[in-house]
Amino acid sequence: MLSSKHMLGLRNTSTGEIQEILDTAELMKIVITSNNKKTPHLQGRSIMTVFYENSTRTRLSFELACKYMSGTASNMAASSSSVAKGESLIDTARTLDVMGTDIMILRHPMSGAPHIMARNVNAAVINAGDGTNEHPTQALLDMYTMREKLGGIKGLRVAIVGDIRHSRVARSNVYGLTKMGASVVAAGPPTLLPPEMEALGCSLTDRVDDAIRGADVVMGLRIQLERQKKGLFPSMREYHRYFGLTEERMALARDGALVMHPGPVNRGVEISTEVADSKESVINEQVTNGVAVRMALLFMLTRQRTEVDL
Numbered sequence: 656m657l658s659s660k661h662m663l664g665l666r667n668t669s670t671g672e673i674q675e676i677l678d679t680a681e682l683m684k685i686v687i688t689s690n691n692k693k694t695p696h697l698q699g700r701s702i703m704t705v706f707y708e709n710s711t712r713t714r715l716s717f718e719l720a721c722k723y724m725s726g727t728a729s730n731m732a733a734s735s736s737s738v739a740k741g742e743s744l745i746d747t748a749r750t751l752d753v754m755g756t757d758i759m760i761l762r763h764p765m766s767g768a769p770h771i772m773a774r775n776v777n778a779a780v781i782n783a784g785d786g787t788n789e790h791p792t793q794a795l796l797d798m799y800t801m802r803e804k805l806g807g808i809k810g811l812r813v814a815i816v817g818d819i820r821h822s823r824v825a826r827s828n829v830y831g832l833t834k835m836g837a838s839v840v841a842a843g844p845p846t847l848l849p850p851e852m853e854a855l856g857c858s859l860t861d862r863v864d865d866a867i868r869g870a871d872v873v874m875g876l877r878i879q880l881e882r883q884k885k886g887l888f889p890s891m892r893e894y895h896r897y898f899g900l901t902e903e904r905m906a907l908a909r910d911g912a913l914v915m916h917p918g919p920v921n922r923g924v925e926i927s928t929e930v931a932d933s934k935e936s937v938i939n940e941q942v943t944n945g946v947a948v949r950m951a952l953l954f955m956l957t958r959q960r961t962e963v964d965l
């Protein structure tokens with residue numbers, strides 16, 4: 656059981672809850688890798704993906720997860736909705752709520768937006784990425800992938816490399832991975848390394864080689880140009896040269912270290928094509944596991960509303 660009716664972030668999610676989500680996702684993975692991707696767990700239930708920012712993986716995997724479990728999935732893209740006519744987040748949320756939505760999945764450019772939504776609706780709310788704050792389902796699928804590939808999370812050394820300052824993926828991973836017993840080092844240009852991240856339990860370095868040396872997992876992050884002012888690094892070419900994941904740099908990691916990336920990938924910037932497509936890369940598996948993890952969460956949050964067992 657989850658202690659909250661919502662999934663707003665991993666900051667306040669316990670080790671036991673993370674464990675339970677990952678264990679449930681393991682069962683869901685069996686479903687999505689079978690020839691009959693259908694369960695009855697969301698029959699009669701409806702979810703709404705409410706996206707104020709673009710998405711491919713998160714939105715579609717939530718919709719698929721719902722459909723695989725026989726639920727009704729609808730999407731509201733802010734750009735083509737009445738948000739464009741000036742409707743507020745709270746009025747939008749209340750409108751979707753009274754349509755009978757059981758779970759709302761919100762992506763929003765403002766940190767804290769899902770928390771505001773959760774206070775104003777009866778539906779359960781899942782944070783699908785809020786500003787630079789958290790992206791909990793991404794970190795859960797990342798942890799699931801590490802556990803699946805490496806047998807566990809405890810004791811792993813994880814290097815997160817790239818635009819740490821603007822990354823909700825980095826924040827959720829630091830919360831989750833440290834709770835699960837991994838050590839995390841975040842690396843990137845000094846201008847993209849906020850000192851306050853250390854207080855979350857990771858170490859910081861602007862020496863990417865040092866971060867990667869001996870790592871079990873190396874996670875590249877996209878430069879989030881949409882969230883930053885100009886001038887935080889000289890050029891894309893120089894960024895790749897000094898901070899990108901290249902074959903030469905990956906040779907410093909432990910033998911067989913996983914290459915991860917939440918996507919979308921900018922090849923030749925934060926990661927080379929050779930590394931993104933290497934045999935150590937689990938970027939595609941992350942996407943598959945995202946469906947299983949989101950099925951697990953939808954199931955667990957719905958079960959809390961109905962007390963029906965798997």
Ligand code: CP
Nearest residue numbers: 710711712713917918
């Ligand atoms: N990783 C991730 O959140 O991807 P999308 O933006 O495509 O959802």
